[in-house]
Amino acid sequence: MDETSHQDERQPGRDGSADTASHRSRFADRDAVTAQERDAPPTGDAALAALESEAARGRAHRPDQLSLDLHTEAKGAFTPEIGGLMPLDAGSSLDLARTWFRRELELARRPRNTIESYTYDLQKLEDLIGPKAINRIDRTDIARFLGDANSRTTRKRRLTSLRQFFAYLIRTEKVLKLDPTEGYFPHQIALRTPQPLFPDEQQALLDAAAHDEPWSAVAIWLMMRVGLTRSELLALERDHVDRASEATPVVNIYYETPGKQVKERRLATSEPFARLYDDFLATRDPDDQGRLFPVGPPAVNGMVERVRRAAGIGKDVTPQTLRHTFAVEQARNGASVDDLLALLGLADDSRNRASVERYIRLASPALPTAPAAEGDEPPATEA
Numbered sequence: 081m082d083e084t085s086h087q088d089e090r091q092p093g094r095d096g097s098a099d100t101a102s103h104r105s106r107f108a109d110r111d112a113v114t115a116q117e118r119d120a121p122p123t124g125d126a127a128l129a130a131l132e133s134e135a136a137r138g139r140a141h142r143p144d145q146l147s148l149d150l151h152t153e154a155k156g157a158f159t160p161e162i163g164g165l166m167p168l169d170a171g172s173s174l175d176l177a178r179t180w181f182r183r184e185l186e187l188a189r190r191p192r193n194t195i196e197s198y199t200y201d202l203q204k205l206e207d208l209i210g211p212k213a214i215n216r217i218d219r220t221d222i223a224r225f226l227g228d229a230n231s232r233t234t235r236k237r238r239l240t241s242l243r244q245f246f247a248y249l250i251r252t253e254k255v256l257k258l259d260p261t262e263g264y265f266p267h268q269i270a271l272r273t274p275q276p277l278f279p280d281e282q283q284a285l286l287d288a289a290a291h292d293e294p295w296s297a298v299a300i301w302l303m304m305r306v307g308l309t310r311s312e313l314l315a316l317e318r319d320h321v322d323r324a325s326e327a328t329p330v331v332n333i334y335y336e337t338p339g340k341q342v343k344e345r346r347l348a349t350s351e352p353f354a355r356l357y358d359d360f361l362a363t364r365d366p367d368d369q370g371r372l373f374p375v376g377p378p379a380v381n382g383m384v385e386r387v388r389r390a391a392g393i394g395k396d397v398t399p400q401t402l403r404h405t406f407a408v409e410q411a412r413n414g415a416s417v418d419d420l421l422a423l424l425g426l427a428d429d430s431r432n433r434a435s436v437e438r439y440i441r442l443a444s445p446a447l448p449t450a451p452a453a454e455g456d457e458p459p460a461t462e463a
Contacts, residue, residue, distance in 0.1 A: 122265045128223045135227025168255050170215040177214045178202045181248050189336055191311075201241035214249060219260045226264065236266040271435055274404035276442065277304070281393050282405060288391035294363045295373055296383050298356055303402035306331055306347050307410075307423055310380050310399040318369045321357065328354045333425060343425035407436065411443035 166172070168180055178199065185195045206212075208228060209221045222242065229235035242261045249256045277285065282304065289297040302308045308316070312333050322330040331347045349357075373380070380399055388397040407420055420436040421428055 125263055128219060128263065131220055131223035132227030135224040168249075168253050170255050171213045172255070174202070174206045174212055174214055174217065177245075177249060178206070180253070181245055184248060184252065188338075197237065198241045198244060201238050202245060204238075205242070215256060217260055219263070222260050222264060239264055239266050271438060273438060274408075274442070275395065275401065276405035276408040277393070277397065277401065281391070284391040284393060285387055285397070288387045292383065292387050292390065294360060295375075296387060298353075298360045299373060299380065299383065300387065300402065301353055301356060302331065303399055304405050305353065306349060307403055307406035308333070309403060310377055312425075313380065313399075314371070314373055314375070314377065316372045318361075318372055321372075323354075323357070327351075329357055342427060345422065345425050347423070404439070407439040408442045411436075411439040416440075 165179060165183075166176060168177060181202070182195060182199050185198065205221075205225050208225055209217070212221070225242070226235050226238060229238055239261065243259075246256065246259045246261055250259060285300060285304070286297065289300040299313055302313055302316070303310070308331070315334070316331070320332045320334060322332060326348070328351055329349045331349060333343065333345050333347065335341050335343055384397055384399055384402070403424070407424060410420060410423060415423065417433055417436050417440065418428075420426075420439060421432060424436065426432040426436065
């Protein structure tokens with residue numbers, strides 16, 4: 081996955097590979113495009129595009145919320161059927177297939193927010209098209225559902241959910257042969273230019289972290305100097321840090337989900353981190369071999385914000401800002417696009433390449449400017 085969240089995942093095709101068609105802009109050979117053309121659904125089928133557009137026009141007067149008679153848990157999660165599930169076949173209901181799909185995701189230990197997102201989108205699909213059997217869901221239904229999205233990001237997320245759902249029905253359960261999402265492509269979400277920390281801000285942040293909670297300085301270092309994501313930081317266990325075989329600690333990033341094991345990597349650290357890490361371990365129970373940071377994502381966000389304020393940094397700083405800073409510093413030290421993909425644990429695809437190329441640009445030398453004209457010096461101030 082690239083530097084954005086859920087929408088940055090590669091979009092798998094029917095054969096499990098990324099859709100090569102989405103790697104080239106449909107406007108690549110055009111000198112200019114209109115806003116209407118840019119916002120149009122990216123499909124090569126004019127009839128499907130027309131169906132999406134019609135659905136988009138019909139969405140204007142419908143609320144975005146699901147109907148209130150859905151069966152949900154107290155926290156809003158959809159309640160799967162417990163026990164006694166009928167086996168899946170081509171004529172199974174969307175409701176039954178959704179329940180089996182959710183169970184498969186839970187058994188695979190997929191992230192909870194991913195499970196909730198997929199489940200929500202599939203419930204929205206049924207809310208729109210009615211209680212259809214899965215073998216009766218066709219490309220027209222997909223067009224209506226995508227056209228009903230209120231933004232490019234929502235459309236892209238919905239398409240990801242549907243692709244994963246039908247891939248499960250086709251490849252895992254083998255109850256369907258045709259994928260109704262075939263031929264649809266996500267909008268390319270523009271990558272924003274990151275704003276990394278300058279060297280003086282980096283040092284100020286490290287100094288402030290040293291006076292915060294015992295885990296703060298190590299966590300800041302791992303994100304800003306080693307490039308860990310927040311989720312990688314929180315999954316890190318004591319025995320993932322090799323303190324014995326090298327002069328300085330080596331951080332091993334592991335993933336339990338098979339599809340994400342391509343992101344696994346070994347990252348070298350430095351002598352300053354070795355001292356910081358040893359001091360941190362001295363505050364912990366030596367018999368505790370579990371997670372190094374037994375907190376949740378909000379605690380990490382709050383710590384970074386607290387340290388930012390203590391450091392006197394005016395701009396926004398998040399865990400992602402720290403990872404951006406790491407990438408730019410690596411690029412400044414000569415890392416190539418391929419190096420950055422490996423260091424950040426990113427798959428080698430066009431989207432991720434475009435993402436890391438931002439760091440190369442930010443690390444490039446400043447452009448020279450013309451010297452000041454004669455007489456253009458600032459006026460001298462009075463003593």
